[in-house]
């Protein structure tokens with residue numbers, strides 16, 4: 001695609017990066033075939049190619065975003081299915097992230113949207129606030145039918161059960177069982193710590209059992225993904241910088257072989273920290289941290305699974321977009337589950353998003369619901385005993401609409417290698 005940025009514009013690193021992304025696009029439209037919003041809405045402007053045109057025009061002309069551009073960019077899930085499909089290697093993620101930041105800085109949203117976005121940004125990345133918000137939401141749930149749809153949707157999001165905080169999520173070092181093969185940092189995250197403490201607990205057991213010393217680093221917390229995808233770059237950079245400093249201090253101290261992440265949405269962001277900090281004094285450290293970041297399934301494939309008991313239950317594997325498209329990790333979770341003795345099933349159209357997508361299910365409830373219904377139908381038809389996924393957002397989204405337990409892949413791997421049966425399957 002031809003672009004016409006001025007030399008002065010191209011001196012700005014983010015514009016130069018977006019220019020390179022745009023120039024790779026050859027308008028072929030292959031990406032439209034796998035874009036969930038295009039499939040649902042049928043509007044070219046809700047396809048990757050349509051959004052690319054809108055973003056190009058906005059950035060090139062330094063145009064103030066209008067409601068039309070904002071609507072179509074907001075409707076994008078950042079599922080990145082288009083990146084998997086694109087034959088020209090267009091890095092749509094960097095382009096849409098730039099657009100979201102530009103919109104946040106240059107567009108005044110309606111008052112309700114501003115309040116809602118600011119509230120979500122001040123609650124979701126902080127596990128204590130999030131826990132408090134979910135408890136409050138549960139109290140007002142009986143009044144939900146009387147509330148406006150977007151608030152009702154947030155209240156409905158609160159799960160029936162909110163776990164007590166896990167002591168394992170506090171900064172500490174867990175020694176390896178037996179010979180220490182690797183020293184790894186575990187990113188314990190933010191919202192996940194409030195929604196499901198079993199995931200980090202199972203991850204720590206699994207890693208220790210396979211010869212890893214596990215560090216929960218002092219000062220590490222939210223990866224910044226939730227606010228990054230809202231275009232709130234200042235807030236996301238503050239969160240990310242805390243992680244970079246915390247993990248660099250571990251790396252420069254007792255050393256680190258990897259930073260293990262068990263929430264694939266976060267993993268996609270941490271792996272891309274180098275780009276997030278483009279032109280920033282922290283850029284080099286951000287790149288180092290990004291190169292150390294590994295999804296838990298990458299680490300377990302590397303370590304090899306020591307299976308101690310097998311159970312031939314039927315596991316439907318849901319591929320989170322951030323894992324299959326964002327990180328291009330497609331086979332590891334299935335291979336590990338099969339090696340652990342489970343019968344692994346895959347739903348039809350597994351490339352399509354479940355509609356969770358960070359805060360998308362709260363901000364675009366209608367589209368999100370359609371995607372959820374579609375995903376749940378394709379999973380139910382498999383008649384699984386359990387559904388496994390590698391991202392808490394997908395687990396909550398699918399779990400809210402299906403009568404089958406939804407667990408993290410790591411909980412099943414922990415069970416097969418000597419850990420307890422996942423509590424949701426009890």
Ligand code: SF4
Pocket residue numbers: 024025026027028029030031032048049082085086087088089090
């Ligand atoms: S598939 Fe790639 S090159 Fe083709 S229109 Fe989509 S983004 Fe552009």
Ligand code: SF4
Pocket residue numbers: 034035036037038046047048051075076077078079080081082083092
């Ligand atoms: S990220 Fe997903 S929703 Fe957004 S344009 Fe790409 S395929 Fe469509």
